[in-house]
Structures are given as structure tokens and as C-alpha cells.
Amino acid sequence: MANFFTFFGGFKLTLQHLSRPTVTTSYPQAKRPKQPRQHGRHVLSRYEDGMEKCIGCELCAGACPVDCIYVRGLDNPPDHPVSPGERYGYIYEINYLRCIHCDLCVEACPTQAITESKMFEFSFTNRADAIYTKAELLVDDQGIPQRLPWEDWREGEAAMTGGWMRATSPNGEAAYEGVVQWTGDLGFGVRAAEAGQSAHRDDSATGSKQLRNVFPKHLLPEDVPLDQRGLQGMVNTARAKMPRRHRKDPH
Amino acid sequence: MSYLLGSVDPLFHHGVNGLFGVIVLIVLIKVLVGFGALMGAVTLMIWFERKAISDMQSRIGPQRWGPFGMFQTLADGLKLILKEDLIPEQADRFVFKLAPYLVVVPALITFSIVPIGGTLHIAGHVVMLQIANPPMGILLMLAMSGISVYGVMLAGWSSGSKYPLLSSVRASAQMISYEAALGMTIVTIVLATGSLSTHNIVDAQSGGIWHWNLIRLGVIPFVVFIIAITAELNRPPFDVVEGESELVGGFHTEYSSIRFGLFYLAEFMNTITMSAIIVTLFLGGPAGWVPNVAHLRWLFPIVWFLAKTVTFAFCYVWFRAALPRFRYDQLMDMGWKKLIPLSLGWVLIVAGFLIRPAWGFLMIAVVLLAWILLTRAFDLGYTRERGDESVLRTVGRRPLPGEVLRATTDEEE
Numbered sequence: 174m175a176n177f178f179t180f181f182g183g184f185k186l187t188l189q190h191l192s193r194p195t196v197t198t199s200y201p202q203a204k205r206p207k208q209p210r211q212h213g214r215h216v217l218s219r220y221e222d223g224m225e226k227c228i229g230c231e232l233c234a235g236a237c238p239v240d241c242i243y244v245r246g247l248d249n250p251p252d253h254p255v256s257p258g259e260r261y262g263y264i265y266e267i268n269y270l271r272c273i274h275c276d277l278c279v280e281a282c283p284t285q286a287i288t289e290s291k292m293f294e295f296s297f298t299n300r301a302d303a304i305y306t307k308a309e310l311l312v313d314d315q316g317i318p319q320r321l322p323w324e325d326w327r328e329g330e331a332a333m334t335g336g337w338m339r340a341t342s343p344n345g346e347a348a349y350e351g352v353v354q355w356t357g358d359l360g361f362g363v364r365a366a367e368a369g370q371s372a373h374r375d376d377s378a379t380g381s382k383q384l385r386n387v388f389p390k391h392l393l394p395e396d397v398p399l400d401q402r403g404l405q406g407m408v409n410t411a412r413a414k415m416p417r418r419h420r421k422d423p424h
Numbered sequence: 425m426s427y428l429l430g431s432v433d434p435l436f437h438h439g440v441n442g443l444f445g446v447i448v449l450i451v452l453i454k455v456l457v458g459f460g461a462l463m464g465a466v467t468l469m470i471w472f473e474r475k476a477i478s479d480m481q482s483r484i485g486p487q488r489w490g491p492f493g494m495f496q497t498l499a500d501g502l503k504l505i506l507k508e509d510l511i512p513e514q515a516d517r518f519v520f521k522l523a524p525y526l527v528v529v530p531a532l533i534t535f536s537i538v539p540i541g542g543t544l545h546i547a548g549h550v551v552m553l554q555i556a557n558p559p560m561g562i563l564l565m566l567a568m569s570g571i572s573v574y575g576v577m578l579a580g581w582s583s584g585s586k587y588p589l590l591s592s593v594r595a596s597a598q599m600i601s602y603e604a605a606l607g608m609t610i611v612t613i614v615l616a617t618g619s620l621s622t623h624n625i626v627d628a629q630s631g632g633i634w635h636w637n638l639i640r641l642g643v644i645p646f647v648v649f650i651i652a653i654t655a656e657l658n659r660p661p662f663d664v665v666e667g668e669s670e671l672v673g674g675f676h677t678e679y680s681s682i683r684f685g686l687f688y689l690a691e692f693m694n695t696i697t698m699s700a701i702i703v704t705l706f707l708g709g710p711a712g713w714v715p716n717v718a719h720l721r722w723l724f725p726i727v728w729f730l731a732k733t734v735t736f737a738f739c740y741v742w743f744r745a746a747l748p749r750f751r752y753d754q755l756m757d758m759g760w761k762k763l764i765p766l767s768l769g770w771v772l773i774v775a776g777f778l779i780r781p782a783w784g785f786l787m788i789a790v791v792l793l794a795w796i797l798l799t800r801a802f803d804l805g806y807t808r809e810r811g812d813e814s815v816l817r818t819v820g821r822r823p824l825p826g827e828v829l830r831a832t833t834d835e836e837e
Contacts, residue, residue: 183746187480196482391482 193390204327209367210337211291212274215267216318217310218288218334219359225255225311226286226356227262233278233287241271242278262286265307270300279338285355288335290318294325316360332361340367450551455536458555462535462693467497469692473741480745504685512678514584523582524679524686526575530568531693537564537622538700541710541726553710553726554623561620562610565701566603569656572690573599576658576665579687580675591674594752595658595665601759602655602662608767609645609652612774613637613705622704629708638706641774646706648767650739653698655759658691659740661747664755699736700729707732765798 198205218226229246247263255261278287297303302323312318317331339355350366357363400409471486471494478485486493511520541553558564573596580592614620616637617628629635638646655662666674676687703709709732710725750758769791776787 184742187742187745190480190482191476193482195479195484197484199484199487 196391207291207327207330209333210340211293212276212337213289213291213293214269214295214318214324215272215278215305215310216288216290216312216334217262217265217286217307218312219316220257221357221359221362223314223359224257225261226284227265228256228258228284228286229260229262230283232281232283236277236281238275238277239271239273241268242266243268258284262307265310267305267310268303269295269297269305270303276337279335285335285338288338290334291330291336292318292324292326295321295323297323312359314359316358334358335364336367339364447549450546450549454551454555458536459532462532462696465696466689466693467501468494469696469737470497470500470688472737473692473744476738476741477745480742501685504688505682507681509681509683510678512584515678516582516584519578519582520678521683523575523579524683524690526578527572527690528575528686528693530572530575531690531697534565534568535693535697535700537561538697538704539623539626539709540700540729542722544722552623553722557621557623559621561622562614562625562705563620566607566610569599569603569606572694575690576675579679583675583678585678587671587673588675588677591665591671591677594671595675598658598662598665598755598759599656601756602652602763605648605759605763605767606652606656608764608771609649610705612641612645612767612771615771615775615778616641622709626704626709626711630711633708636706636708636711642770644766644770646702648763648770649706650702651758652763652767653702654740654743655755657694657698657740659695660744661750662755663749664752667749695740696733696737699733699740702736703729703732761798761802765795769794
């Protein structure tokens, strides 16, 4: 008999879902905030003095599982060197028809020359456009990634370049998480570490949210975050939905 | 002839009066309005199903065209018409082209016997809000669902492809086994009403909720009917015929363009029609409370009918969202071992009580005895199949092809 009634559990659950907010968004009109470690289109960065970080070592091309990177190094001209090292990246091409955004190249890079932005909304009308050369990948004189006509950059994304690199620790050593292991960038200096896996998340700073915070009603009672349970939880949710200037807390 | 027609529809009391008379015009208008309304309802039903099910799954669902994405079906239909019409090389071309119509036309015709309201007075004629009221009435629905089995079966067979063929075999087996239970519940209703005509069935249920067949015949026929009709429609949870995980698309796998569209259309048209049939048979059709408003009294039965039908349409969507698909043997067990004996027993009991209570109680005793015997028979069968003396003892349950194969290869090793 108990089985007979659990049979109707599905009916109850589906009815409950009618009143819950949808999880999906109507995408082009409503866009979710990106996650702090979003893998997007690559950027070749410069040091704070304007020198290119790339030394043409081709480690990224070696690490690439889909062979989408093509690099050729050349000796630096003695009178006006391009990079601080012996050689520099003379040719640097990424084919985005092949790239799977695994970011193994970022891990492989010894100088943090290749990092990734969070921009993933780009499309091409021909194969040639899909091959990004150094002219498109390299940041400009202010250290800002170039915005190509077929790319959809969101506000403030330029500052979030290399988020994934700054959120993980080298070799998976938890002790190095949050410790600065990277060189400064032109226009931004040495960037602060992003929230890692174990670190406390500063969602108001990164503008991203965890799904369980956005959709607490879809969770089992025991999975609902502690600050969203019960009456106090309702107050907290209402407060979080208020515009920032009406909030009393310092966040 | 005119007497015969007049006895079923007051519109024909004095014959038809020639080929171009008012009566022909009224009939023509009824047919056109019915057709248009059904087509409109189908587009709305498809939209409603997609929207409701996406709400139940916390998705947004169609939203691009029209208010709340209401015109999505029109866009889909247009797309289907404009797509390339492929006929597989192995297909039997004539039957392949014929099959969709064998599914669509019965779906359309079945709706014609559904009374959607009371009567109207147009140009001095009494007009029933029902396209046709044939004397055979509800049998037409059984006949039409029988023909649509042919549509499904021939579609699968003529495709010249494996999965559609398997699907059509499943479809014909499923539809035939559930048609028995379906027919038996209809027999119960016909016995209680004393008429096959849907108009009379609805009339017999007027005058309050206690007269509805749902209550009057006990809830059992209603439950059996709604289960059997869901299986008859091949809708979830009985959609083994087009189980995507097993048979690609089922019998319409090889169909494309508007031929596929016709199957799709027929499926949803059947959903609406069967909701309407349930309302007609069990919930008194257009019966309901009518306020005394001048000139608008004819409208309320229609509203009642629509409200009841939409409720059942929602139930079908709800079934789809809530219930997982039956396994094929579970489906057959349910049809033959549960629904058919249950509905047969209920027919006997109802028939007994219709003669006199003493017969009714005798029938209850007979049915109980039969139930005990049947349970014993099922137990015996179960033991033979899976018990200690079972020939399949090594496997322990129904042999799946893979397991038997594995068992033999293991022995050889």
C-alpha cells in the first residue's frame, strides 16, 4: 500500500514544480553572470612595461590536445627587444574551430603569457576568421584585450582576464591557493587572486553566484544553504534581491 | 429515411429539403466550424503541452513567437511543410503515403460524435451542437480507433526499416489488448444508458453530479477507461510504441516533412478527442450549472464542456511529466491480467444490478470466485516461470537475449 502512494509522489513533485521559478533563462535577452573560472577566448598579455610575455617556447602548442596552436619563436632583435627573454613569439595562431577551451596551454605557459578571458560568445562566417593571429590575441597598449566585431564582450570583462589561472593553485598544491604566482599585467599590475575551491567566495566582488543560492527552492530541504532556511532565510533572500543602495550591510 | 434521420437528429425531422436547402447549409457550417475548432485546439494543445511540461521541469518552453510562444506550433507546421519529403528506397511507396491519412482521418471523424453543447435554434430549426449523432454512436469511436491501428501498423511496415516495424508490431499488440478493456467499459455505460448514441449518453447524465457515469457506475470503469485510453493513444506512460530510447522515433522514424506532421497532428488531435470522449462518457459532457441569463443559456454548456476537456488534457500532460515509461511486459500484464478481468467483472456486476439487486449480489459472488481462481492461475504461472521448478531457474527471471547468450558463452569458457 505504501508503494501505491509513493506512485503519486511524481504527480505531487511535478505540480510543485509548476510554482517554482524556472532554472533556464531566455538566453540572448537574459544572461547569467559568468563563473569566476570561466574558460573563454585566449589573450596574449604584456608585462607592466609593455614587453610581451611570450618567449616563443611552444610549450602551449605541445600541451594542446587538439593541436589548435601554432607558434614560431624568433631571436629578439638586440636594439629593440619584443620580450625580456632571449626569444619572442614571432608567429602565434590559435584555430578556434579546433580549440576546446581546456586551458592546458595556460597551465603549460612558463611566463603566464597566454591566459584566457571570460568571453565565449563569438562566431564566424568563414574559416579564416576562426584563426586568431598574434595581431588579434595580443592585448593593446593599455593592456585591454582587443574586441573584434564578431565578439560579444560584457562590461568589465577585460579586468577579469586570467581568472581561472588565478583561482587554481600550481600542481594542485592547496597550500599555494590564493598565493600570487603570476607576474604583473600591463595596465592592471599584479592582479589579486580569485576565489579558489577552498577559499571563501566573494560573490559580490566577482558578480557570480552559485546555482544553489539562486534556486534554493529546487533543492532538497537538507541541501538548502543555512542562511536561506526558514523565516530568516526569507528575509535574507528578500534583502539580497533589493537594489544595492537600499542595503544596510556593508557588502 | 427521413423518419430514421429525424429520430436521431431533430434537424432532419422533415427530411433534408433538397441539396441546397438551409439544412445542408447548417450541416456544412457545423462541419466547417467543428473542423476549424479542432485544428485550432490542436495547435493550442501542442503549445499547452510543451509549455506545461516545461513548467513542470522548471524550464521556460516555447516563448519566441506570439504571446507566451502560442504560435510556436504554427511555425513548426510551416517548417514541416517546407521540409524535404523523403521516401525510403525500401518503402512500399503507396502504403507509405497512405498510412498518415489512415491515422489522421479517424482522429478527425471521432470528434464528430462528441456533443459539445446543448441545442440551438437557427432559422427555425433545432440544431444540436454536435456534428453528427449517428445511431451507432460510441461504436464509431471504437471503429475509428481500430482503423487508426491500421495506420500505425502500415506506417511501420511500409517503411522498410527495422525499428518502425518493431514499433508497429508493438503498436498493434498494445492497441488491440487495451481495446478489449476499453470496449468493456463502454459496454457498462451502454448497458446503463440503454443507448449507443452519445447524445443519449449525455442526456442520461444530466441533472446533477450524482447522475454522472463517473459516480453512477462506480469509479472503476472510469479508472479502467482512462488507463486504457491512454494506452490506446500511445501516450506516456504507455508510449512504448515510440519509446525514443529503444526505437528511435517508433513507427514514424522514416517519415519526414508534412507526412510526419500528420502523425504528430493526429497524436495530439486524438489526445483532445479522447479527453472529450471521457468527458462525454463519464462527466456528463456539457452538463453543468446554467445561470438564467437571457440569450446566453446556450453558451454555458459549451464552457462546461471546454473546462472539463481541458482538465483531462492537462491530466495527459501531467501523466507524461510524472510517470516513467512502462516496460513492454508490464504493459501487457496490466492490459490482460488486470484491466480486462476487472472491466469484465464490473460489466457483470452492473448488468446484474440493472436486472434486480439479487442478481447483482449473485454476480458479485461470481466475480469474487473468478477473481480467486484467476489469482491462483496467475500464481501458478508465476511459479512455473520463476519458482523452484522453473525452467528458467538459472536466470531467475525472464531471459533477456543478452543474458542467455552470456550464460552459454560462460559455460563454453
